[in-house]
Amino acid sequence: MSTKTATLTYDNKSVEFPVHGGSIGPDVIDIQALYGESGAFTYDPGFTSTASCESAITYIDGDEGVLLYRGYPIEQLAKDGDFLETCYLLLYGELPTKAQKEDFDHRVTYHTMLHEQMMRFFTGFRRDAHPMAIMVGVVGALSAFYHDSTDISDPHQRMVASLRMIAKMPTIAAMAYKYSIGQPFVYPRNDLGYASNFLHMCFAVPAEEYKVSKTFAKAMDRIFILHADHEQNASTSTVRLAGSSGANPFACIAAGIACLWGPAHGGANEAALNMLDEIGTVDNIPEYVRRAKDRDDPFRLMGFGHRVYKSYDPRAKIMQETCHEVLDELGIKDDPLLEVAMELERIALEDEYFVEKRLYPNVDFYSGITLKALGFPTTMFTVLFSLARTVGWIAQWKEMIEDPRQKIGRPRQLYVGETERNYVPLSQR
Ligand code: SDX
Numbered sequence: 001m002s003t004k005t006a007t008l009t010y011d012n013k014s015v016e017f018p019v020h021g022g023s024i025g026p027d028v029i030d031i032q033a034l035y036g037e038s039g040a041f042t043y044d045p046g047f048t049s050t051a052s053c054e055s056a057i058t059y060i061d062g063d064e065g066v067l068l069y070r071g072y073p074i075e076q077l078a079k080d081g082d083f084l085e086t087c088y089l090l091l092y093g094e095l096p097t098k099a100q101k102e103d104f105d106h107r108v109t110y111h112t113m114l115h116e117q118m119m120r121f122f123t124g125f126r127r128d129a130h131p132m133a134i135m136v137g138v139v140g141a142l143s144a145f146y147h148d149s150t151d152i153s154d155p156h157q158r159m160v161a162s163l164r165m166i167a168k169m170p171t172i173a174a175m176a177y178k179y180s181i182g183q184p185f186v187y188p189r190n191d192l193g194y195a196s197n198f199l200h201m202c203f204a205v206p207a208e209e210y211k212v213s214k215t216f217a218k219a220m221d222r223i224f225i226l227h228a229d230h231e232q233n234a235s236t237s238t239v240r241l242a243g244s245s246g247a248n249p250f251a252c253i254a255a256g257i258a259c260l261w262g263p264a265h266g267g268a269n270e271a272a273l274n275m276l277d278e279i280g281t282v283d284n285i286p287e288y289v290r291r292a293k294d295r296d297d298p299f300r301l302m303g304f305g306h307r308v309y310k311s312y313d314p315r316a317k318i319m320q321e322t323c324h325e326v327l328d329e330l331g332i333k334d335d336p337l338l339e340v341a342m343e344l345e346r347i348a349l350e351d352e353y354f355v356e357k358r359l360y361p362n363v364d365f366y367s368g369i370t371l372k373a374l375g376f377p378t379t380m381f382t383v384l385f386s387l388a389r390t391v392g393w394i395a396q397w398k399e400m401i402e403d404p405r406q407k408i409g410r411p412r413q414l415y416v417g418e419t420e421r422n423y424v425p426l427s428q429r
Contacts, residue, residue, distance in 0.1 A: 058229045062308035083224040090395040111167035112188035115145040122179045131176040132261045140254035150248040161249040169387045174201035195221035215329040226315040229392025235260040239393040244409040256393045269381040272303030273368030282343045293353045303365030310358035319366040
């Protein structure tokens with residue numbers, strides 16, 4: 001353990017704090033004793049300089065555009081692996097052997113069906129309900145059906161709940177989609193791989209055989225890998241905070257889905273495609289770039305910028321390649337949205353505003369074009385993000401629950417409200 005320290009001088013008193021170093025990345029100044037020693041809190045809205053936990057799962061270097069899952073570069077996992085292998089890696093810390101992979105795939109496959117009564121939840125929603133509203137509701141309700149995997153103190157129940165979440169999210173997501181278009185639900189099939197099974201549940205109809213395109217299945221699987229985990233982002237921090245109270249894993253994942261929905265986070269892929277649609281043609285780009293730079297205009301380039309990446313998001317590069325593969329498979333040579341996206345990226349990356357603020361395309365910039373080409377409506381984009389991110393949320397939740405130092409998260413505040421004053425009876429107001 002590091003012997004480095006940091007000293008803070010406050011109110012004519014110096015307080016020394018231990019500094020901890022990780023395997024890679026910035027050191028942390030351990031300020032747990034600050035309030036007891038100084039009577040003051042730290043102040044860090046948005047947690048721009050705060051490490052909320054110790055984790056061994058995912059590492060991001062925002063300056064270098066590096067993303068590692070358990071030490072493996074995202075580029076290698078996306079190129080040579082598959083999503084369930086990545087799930088195993090994120091959950092257990094090592095790539096599975098052949099036997100471990102076969103066993104894990106089998107266990108996930110045999111948890112894909114949903115309790116039949118859960119179908120009634122869907123019919124309670126309006127057909128035009130946003131699928132993310134359905135995901136929050138139905139995932140939160142899982143704890144009402146799977147009581148035998150809600151005791152978080154039991155490692156076996158934690159493992160079963162983890163597998164159920166990973167296995168059932170595609171089924172629930174596909175049902176949310178089918179419900180929104182008025183088509184019958186399609187049951188999962190045990191003879192299909194994870195991504196193929198999901199595409200089949202989304203696009204098959206009882207009236208005829210549906211053959212899943214290998215290119216589409218590979219693209220879908222790779223998109224899941226890219227979105228699987230991302231350190232302590234807003235939705236993962238939400239899951240950790242919910243889990244820190246001892247809430248069951250299904251409720252914690254529902255909280256993560258709710259947070260991911262926001263356009264500043266996972267909702268950006270839907271917002272980015274809507275933005276490209278609104279821009280419409282390359283000629284309109286300069287006006288939108290002007291608006292994005294105008295501090296008085298709330299408009300931002302959706303799919304651009306990132307709290308951590310101050311260089312190109314490595315996922316965006318892979319997503320762009322995947323986008324071209326899917327469009328090529330479809331024989332789409334000049335997709336107008338892709339044309340606008342690539343010209344917007346070119347202009348933005350040359351513009352001093354974006355260069356100075358180090359704003360680059362993030363994972364959400366190209367994902368929307370790819371998902372639209374795969375046949376999904378924009379309202380399903382964040383649902384697909386939540387499907388993929390479930391394994392990251394579960395892995396981070398598991399890491400927290402298994403940490404013997406774990407305690408409930410309870411931040412403090414800088415109070416700027418009224419000081420104490422006496423009640424005035426209504427007759428005197
Ligand atoms: C995800 O955290 C994660 O890891 C998230 C994620 C994951 O995998 O979990 O990577 C997924 O959420 C990706 C991000 C998707 N969101 C968007 O694409 C929405 C558009 N981006 C912005 O809202 C913004 O960039 C954020 C929210 C992503 C990051 O915001 P920060 O870190 O709080 O940065 P900021 O808002 O303080 O911006 C810094 C400056 C500001 O200008 P000034 O006030 O300093 O003058 O850059 C400007 C911002 O106005 N800016 C943008 C911009 N993003 C930031 N200006 C125009 N367009 C943009 N997109």
